[in-house]
Amino acid sequence: MSTLTAGRRAGADRAWVRVAAPILVGVLVLVVWQVLVSVVGISDYLLPGPAAIVEQFVQFAPAIGTATVVTGVNALAGLVVGSLLGILLAALAARWSALDMMSAPVVAGLAVVPIVALAPVLNSMFGADSQMGRQTIAALASFVPVFVNTLRGFRQVRPVHRDLMRAYAASPGQVLRTVTLPTAVPFIFTGIRLASSLAVISALVAEYFGGPRGGLGAMISTSAATSAYARAWAYVFAAILLGLVFYVVALLLERLAVRRPH
Structure with a gap:
């Protein structure tokens, strides 16, 4: 004892x-x-002090909160859409090898797409008053890690287990629900956890390079342009907190999914 x-x-x-x-x-x-x-x-131009940043954070708390909500919504929308597309395409690629071979170069290309160059293009495409460009960029950034990890999870299923299910006359849907998905769940949530931070970063960068005002990226750009460097760092601090919230929530969901009996 x-x-x-x-x-x-x-x-x-x-x-x-x-x-x-x-x-x-x-x-x-x-x-x-x-x-x-x-x-x-x-100099404040190089690095404002923490006291000045905290002062600006408290003073502009309402504006910072509003900007954080805008960026959070953009990141969340992109994360959800990118994750769903990544899981769906990974399931199809695991089922058909031809699709797997065709999707590999596409995913590799998406992984190296420069957000700095793509953001102005999408912002112009969807219009100056639309958040769709930013959400699309967050979705593209989220798609790659979710797809790669999900596909790896689907490939962890041993052929003997699938053969056993088929021997019991299980349908493809039953095999997916009882064997494939339970094995792939930890990998899926690992991909979502990695994508959560990328979604926030991508939305922030997309906001920095044009589009409607209001997000953290846009406010950082505006504050820096007006020499309000401590205020710009206050918005950066809010972006860090937002990224941590996304990461911690994704981590908690991952732990719940892994510990839950399937």
Whole structure:
């Protein structure tokens, strides 16, 4: 009993260290950052201090919140659409080898599409008042990791398991539900977790290069253009928080899906 208690305490201590260590490192970085700005006298043009950024964050909190919602909606729409398309195409590619070979160069091409060059084109295509261009870019960025990881998950199913299901006269749909999908679920959610951060980054970059105003990327560009550098960093901080929220939610969904019995 004492051994079990000691093991639980050791596990709790390790969990506390995993939480406390990043916080302490973050606080130390902020202190050193503020000291460098205040003592060394680094110009705000190069690097505003954390105190100035926090001040701007509090002062412009309503505007920052509105911009964060705009970027979050663009990223979420792109993540959902890109993930669904990635899962669907991966399922079809796993089923038909010809489609797998045809989709490989397309996916490779999408993986290296430059967002900086594509954003102005899509913003012009969908119009200056539409968010579709930004959402499309987020969907393209999300599609690739979801497709690659999902396809890998589908390929983890052993042929003997499929043959056994066919021997029991299982339909293709039953094989998909009982064998293929349960095996691929961890890989699918790994792809979604990777895509969650890419969706936020892609939406942010797309907003930076034109289109309707209002998103975090557009506000960063506007603040920097008017020499409000601390305010621009406040919007950057909001973008970091948004990316962390997307990542943590995707991570929690992944853990729930993996632990859930299939």
